[in-house]
Amino acid sequence: MKRTAYYNDYNDVPQQVHDPWPIKKALTFSDVDTTHPFLTLSRQQVESNILMYMTPQQRENLRAESQVGFNAQDDDTGEMSVMKLKWRGSYYNLIGKWGKVVRGKGLEVGQEIKLRWFNGCLHYSVPQQQIVAVPPIRMVAAPLVQDHWPIRKVLTSSDVDPHHPFLPLPRKSAEEHILVHWRPQERERLRKDEQVSINARDYDTGEAHGMKLKWRGNYYHLLGKWANIIRHKGLGVGKEIRLRWANNCLFFSVPEDHIVAAPSGHDDWPIKKTLTMSDVDTNHPFLTLPGKAVEDHILFYWTHQAQDQLRNEHQVGVNARDDDTGYLYVMKLKWRGSYYNLIGKWGKIIREKRLDVGREIRVRWDNGCLVFSVPQ
Incomplete structure (x- = not known):
C-alpha cells in the first residue's frame, strides 16, 4: 500500500476567509515549461487551503492513488477544466490541463498566480498587472567579484557523500542566479534532456572541471566531477560553498575560513516545526523533518558508522x-x-499528547538520544 497524502478529516470548516486568495506564487521556469507541464505548490499551502476543504472521498482518493481529479475554474475568463492534484512527497503538482493554461494565458516567469478552493472547485487567477520584474534573459560577461557570491550553501552529510556524489542547489537560487544568464535554447535543452554540460572552475585553485547540471523538480543537481571535488578539497559537513555564474562558467569557492561552527548550545531546541495535517494523521503516522535541519543538528553528532547505515538502509533505529x-x-x-x-x-x-495542527514541536539530539518537546 502506498504511503501517500496524509491529513485529518475536519468536521468544522472555517466559514470566513480573510484573504480571498490564500495561495499566491510567482511563477518559475519549471512552472511555465510546456514540455513538462505542471505547477508546483508547497505542501503546507495545499494542505491548509485546499485539502481541508475537499470531501472525505476526494482525500481518500488522494491517499490511495497519490492524485485526485477535480474541477478548476479560471476566474479571469470563467473557463472550466478538469485538473488533477498529484502528491510528490514534500510538495504537490497541479497537472492535467496546466500546459493548456500556460499557453492560453501566455504565462511567463515572474507572473503571480493566485489560487483558492471554493464551492468544491479550485479557482485560479493571473492578473496581468501582477507581473514581477525579473532580470533580462541574456548572456552576461560581468567581471567576477570576489565577495559577490549570490548562492551560498552550508554542506550537509548528503552533499559530501562520495558514494552518491551530487550537490543539490535550490531551484529558486539556480534559476535566479545561473539559468537567468543562459540563452533560451540552453534552458530549453535543460528542460528536455534534464541535464546540460557546463564549465566549472574552482575559484580558490583555478582548476577547471567539466560538470553537468540536472533538473530534478525542486532542485538542480550539480554532478559529474563532484566526487573528485569532495576528495581534492577535503569537503566536510559544515563547510560553506559559494557559487556564481560569470563569463559562461560556474565558479565555486570553499574558503577555509568559512567553516560553520557546530551548534553552540545557546538554543536548546535547534529544530522547531509547526505541525501540519500530515504530521498528526494517525492513519499514516510519521513526523516529517527538513533534511538540512536533521543533517545539521542530528546526524552531525552521529558516528560515521551510523551515518553510513542510514545511507545504505535508508533508516536507523534511535x-x-x-x-x-x-x-x-x-x-x-x-x-x-x-x-x-x-x-x-x-x-x-500523537494520541497521548493530543497533537493538533498548528502546535509546535521542538527537537534536539542529546547524549545519543532524540529528545522532543511540545510546550503547552
Whole structure:
C-alpha cells in the first residue's frame, strides 16, 4: 500500500476567509515549461487551503492513488477544466490541463498566480498587472567579484557523500542566479534532456572541471566531477560553498575560513516545526523533518558508522525521549531524500499528547538520544 497524502478529516470548516486568495506564487521556469507541464505548490499551502476543504472521498482518493481529479475554474475568463492534484512527497503538482493554461494565458516567469478552493472547485487567477520584474534573459560577461557570491550553501552529510556524489542547489537560487544568464535554447535543452554540460572552475585553485547540471523538480543537481571535488578539497559537513555564474562558467569557492561552527548550545531546541495535517494523521503516522535541519543538528553528532547505515538502509533505529513527560520510546529515523521521517511510535505520541495542527514541536539530539518537546 502506498504511503501517500496524509491529513485529518475536519468536521468544522472555517466559514470566513480573510484573504480571498490564500495561495499566491510567482511563477518559475519549471512552472511555465510546456514540455513538462505542471505547477508546483508547497505542501503546507495545499494542505491548509485546499485539502481541508475537499470531501472525505476526494482525500481518500488522494491517499490511495497519490492524485485526485477535480474541477478548476479560471476566474479571469470563467473557463472550466478538469485538473488533477498529484502528491510528490514534500510538495504537490497541479497537472492535467496546466500546459493548456500556460499557453492560453501566455504565462511567463515572474507572473503571480493566485489560487483558492471554493464551492468544491479550485479557482485560479493571473492578473496581468501582477507581473514581477525579473532580470533580462541574456548572456552576461560581468567581471567576477570576489565577495559577490549570490548562492551560498552550508554542506550537509548528503552533499559530501562520495558514494552518491551530487550537490543539490535550490531551484529558486539556480534559476535566479545561473539559468537567468543562459540563452533560451540552453534552458530549453535543460528542460528536455534534464541535464546540460557546463564549465566549472574552482575559484580558490583555478582548476577547471567539466560538470553537468540536472533538473530534478525542486532542485538542480550539480554532478559529474563532484566526487573528485569532495576528495581534492577535503569537503566536510559544515563547510560553506559559494557559487556564481560569470563569463559562461560556474565558479565555486570553499574558503577555509568559512567553516560553520557546530551548534553552540545557546538554543536548546535547534529544530522547531509547526505541525501540519500530515504530521498528526494517525492513519499514516510519521513526523516529517527538513533534511538540512536533521543533517545539521542530528546526524552531525552521529558516528560515521551510523551515518553510513542510514545511507545504505535508508533508516536507523534511535532512542527517543519525551522531554515533557520523561517517557522513552524506540523509534526510527527514515531518510526520504530531501527530508526525514520519524516513525515507529509516532502515532502513539500523537494520541497521548493530543497533537493538533498548528502546535509546535521542538527537537534536539542529546547524549545519543532524540529528545522532543511540545510546550503547552
